[in-house]
Amino acid sequence: MENNGGRPTAPGPQRNRSADNHVSINIENLNLAFSVQEKLMSLPTLSSECCIFRVPEKLRHSHKEAYMPRVVAIGPYHRHSQSVMQMEDHKLRYLQSFLGHNQNCRLEDYIKRIRSWEDRARSYYDKQIDLSSDEFTEMMLLDGIFAIQLFLMYWNLEGTPNSDRIFGKPWMLNDVRRDMMLLENQMPFFAIEGLFEMALGSHQRHTPVLLELTYGFFMPGVKMEEVPEAVMESEVKHFLDAIRLSYLPSAKKAPYDINEEVKLIPSVTELVAAGVKLKRGKSNRLFDIGFNNGVLEIPRLSLYHTTESYFRNLIAFEQIYYQGNSYLIDYIVFMDHLVNTPADSKMLIDLGIIENWLGNEDAAADLINSFCKDTFLWTRNAYFYSLRHELVAYCQRPYNKWKTSLKRDYCSSPWVVLSIMTAVVLLTLTVVQTACSLLSLK
Template sequence: MGARLYKEFLSCEDHSRMQKATKDTISFHEYRKRTEKHLSEQEELQPDECWERSIKDTLRVLKDRPCNFAIYRVPSRLRKINEDVYNPRIVSIGPFHHGREDLLKMEEHKWRYMLSLLGRTRDQVKTLQEFTKGIIKLRDGVPGCYADDLNMNRNKLMDILLVDGCFILELFIRYSDANFRQNGGDETTNGAWMIPTIRHDLALLENQIPFSVLDLLFSILESSNGERFPYTLNQYVLLFFHSASLEQTVPMNPRAREARHVLEMLHIYYLPSSSKTDDLKEDHTWGFKHCATNLLKSGIEIEKATGCGGLLEIKFEKGVIQFPTLSIDETMETIFWNLVAFEQCRVGGTHHITSYLMLIKGLIASSKDIELLQKKKIIKISDRSRGEDVLTFFNSICREVVLKDFYFAKICEDVNHYTQSWWHFHRIKAHLGVPWCNCVVGR
């Protein structure tokens, strides 16, 4: 389109259809459907002008529609592998699963949590007004955070953002209280299965609201009290998922401020201090050539890392691979499934978590490898009887995954080269008739 025509449709005064599309969060397809219907009704009067106007209006709508995708629908190729790990079980967060029949029982509880959150302030009426005004300011940018059609009016969307945001904050604040956790929760979360189930739901890629909403509400909450809470919002998030994270406390990643929703906050938490990915070769093997038990036979030692390193801070030096401990439970598995889906969907990001899971998958060829990694305290399984389930988990989570970069390429290359040299060294010694017990590999 030429510059003259571009300026012409930007200055066009007929905004009726554009305004209708931007007042309601209708999909682009729905907007085009309405436009085409209107066009067919007007064709007999001025067919060419109506068609030209419909093109101009559509381009104008696209120009004004925000597009900053962060929350996605899980691709069908991943869903078909394990449907349950992507679906909320008890509570919907955000618009994608809102209104689902089996999740409606939690709606009243979410409103009660909002009431309780307001009760923490000095002036509930004033705080609620600030909440609603803040949500109104954010609403125009929210639809652009979702990579799928919402098809709901803006008032409904603002309801969801406000109520779900307040529910999450009140839940995090309550859970941070040791007495709350020790006493088994409250009337909403008192079942032994409730908190793990809610953790599952809050970690889902499709069950998110923009982090800017939580940040806004939390800031208003602090200012209305005139004092700070004992934790920052980021710390509340990590505290709630603490049982699903590392054994040791890891310092907050400075990139946490870039998180666009709770799941991305967890993603940033697990990232290494250096996010540089190694250069890949087309024929590069993504992983070790040997499983854990065979690595030991190849002269490699496997040890638990010491110190406060992140989950991906894996090191190899002088024949020893050091792994931070991975604690595996149902919540951690849910987080991993959804982090992989997040990395598969987003544009421009690296595949750190997918790389890690591919690496661990290569270590585990049988239950013997799991037993070895447990003995070495590399893997900590919540239920000892779930060893076979862990094997199935690692074998299935990497299916249908497209890996565009591999964070551990250099480590794998070094380890594979070391094992190859080790075997070559012993073959020469064997050929010369030197007993293996006299062989020493320098480290």
């Protein structure tokens, strides 16, 4: 080796800086691609069976309490909420009682069957459920048996002990019923039905089927034999879905052209001013609204303090899952158009069309008007499309307006009518007298 006497050697050829940058960028791109690929691989698949949703923020933000459980959690979304923790021990008591009275299957049999449904049950939720297989299976077992035992006890109230945490306190029963209607507080109906069949399938001669028990619990006061065919013949997704199905009209209407205009109907006050007569319908089905010979019949709508939560969750479910069949949304929009002011709601209350437990007509009007905020009506399936057109056309006829104006201005009381009749008689006599005088001059 040649000695350079301690002098520094001459530098070799310089590396190409652009090439280094190019290699660095390629490595960064590969790392980012690998990271994105990992996310794609871990992305949960969208199931066609997904039907239990978190309520969208645009619906939730101003009415959060309407979607939150108060005393009991069903399913995974609210199981750690502080307000529902006390009911978890009661679920264990119901399981203990259920196992004691239904000995067709052992606890291990129920667990084994539920675990076999786990993948399908998870696919019902729109969010990935961060629970182990054991945790998820236990939750499904406790919640499913809780619902079955609750329905059976409600069906046989005479045999329910007064010490029961739910049935011993009427307000608690109402809160439980309310909570089990919430969209975010559901579990797959097929799982509850499967547990029911395991326990009672071969011993149901004296026990209603699960759908009848469900309908009886959520529709208190309605007879079992009145369970709508739409409920009994459908593949029910969960409790809220069963409730919605019970409202649907028996006869569906063909969808309309999406380009056709949906008429904005006049308010109650405007309808009456145009000559429309309002009448409470005899049917107890909300969709049986009819208009014949100037008479608009509307079935009674009951407004309780739980009605807000009830309808908001039905509306949210339809808006997310049943966009092409948003019948309840169409009904709510129809009622919203009828009620613009407290005067409109007062008229409906006076006629018995609205049963108001909210205190006054202002509260009734505010509640009905608030339902449609941030709610989208899918116009192709507007069930009351034709009815809207009929009402608008009737109100636009000049003859109806003239007739109503005549009644209002000149027939408002018997004395006014008597005065008009007297004036007509006097006018007639004057004309006759004048005619006779002219004839006598000839």
